[in-house]
Amino acid sequence: DLHSNAISGGGTPQSSCGSAGLYIDLAQSPALPTGPLGIIRNNVIQHGSCPSGYVVKEKSPNGDPRIFEHNALVPPSDQGIPLYFDEDVTALMTAAAVNALTDMTASGNIDTQPGLSYTGSGFPVLSAGSPLRNAGTAAGAPAWDHERDARPQESAPDIGPDEYVP
Numbered sequence: 001d002l003h004s005n006a007i008s009g010g011g012t013p014q015s016s017c018g019s020a021g022l023y024i025d026l027a028q029s030p031a032l033p034t035g036p037l038g039i040i041r042n043n044v045i046q047h048g049s050c051p052s053g054y055v056v057k058e059k060s061p062n063g064d065p066r067i068f069e070h071n072a073l074v075p076p077s078d079q080g081i082p083l084y085f086d087e088d089v090t091a092l093m094t095a096a097a098v099n100a101l102t103d104m105t106a107s108g109n110i111d112t113q114p115g116l117s118y119t120g121s122g123f124p125v126l127s128a129g130s131p132l133r134n135a136g137t138a139a140g141a142p143a144w145d146h147e148r149d150a151r152p153q154e155s156a157p158d159i160g161p162d163e164y165v166p
Helices: 095-099
Strands: 006-008 018-024 039-041 044-046 052-058 067-069 072-074 084-086 090-092 105-107 116-118 124-126
Touching: 006 018, 018 044, 044 052, 052 072, 095 105
Parallel strands: 006 044, 018 052, 039 067, 044 072, 052 084, 067 105
Antiparallel strands: 084 090, 116 124
8 A cells, every 4th residue: 555655766877777656566476365465556757867767656467556546646758758657658648648548546646746845854835826736535534634734624635745824
């Protein structure tokens, strides 16, 4: 279960690097259950700084999460980076295409710049105009954000680790 985080692929803008905010793979093992596994909700997932790569990449059909909901998928601007690379085959360029996947439960995902600033300690904080405000789901959401502010403060939890306090 991956819930309410800010995840970045990191890297530096060099021609030889590639980055992925989230890389999903499931090792083959007869002891593991078959079918989609895992829940990924309310995360801010950023591609990183490299000129190639993905925001989210499934390594194989075995890498499907069971639930992928209300995540903010943040590519670098103007680079044509896929938001979601499905089963290491299909590049999905919009959140609508991710939400249309049928091999997992996918809904409420958005593709947007998150409107985050970072405190001196490096923790992300939502701005008043952030599109992440009230865009999350309460299903599985933690009761508190990283600053110990109760969730939700308004009509719904915010996407990411910070809950905006009006």
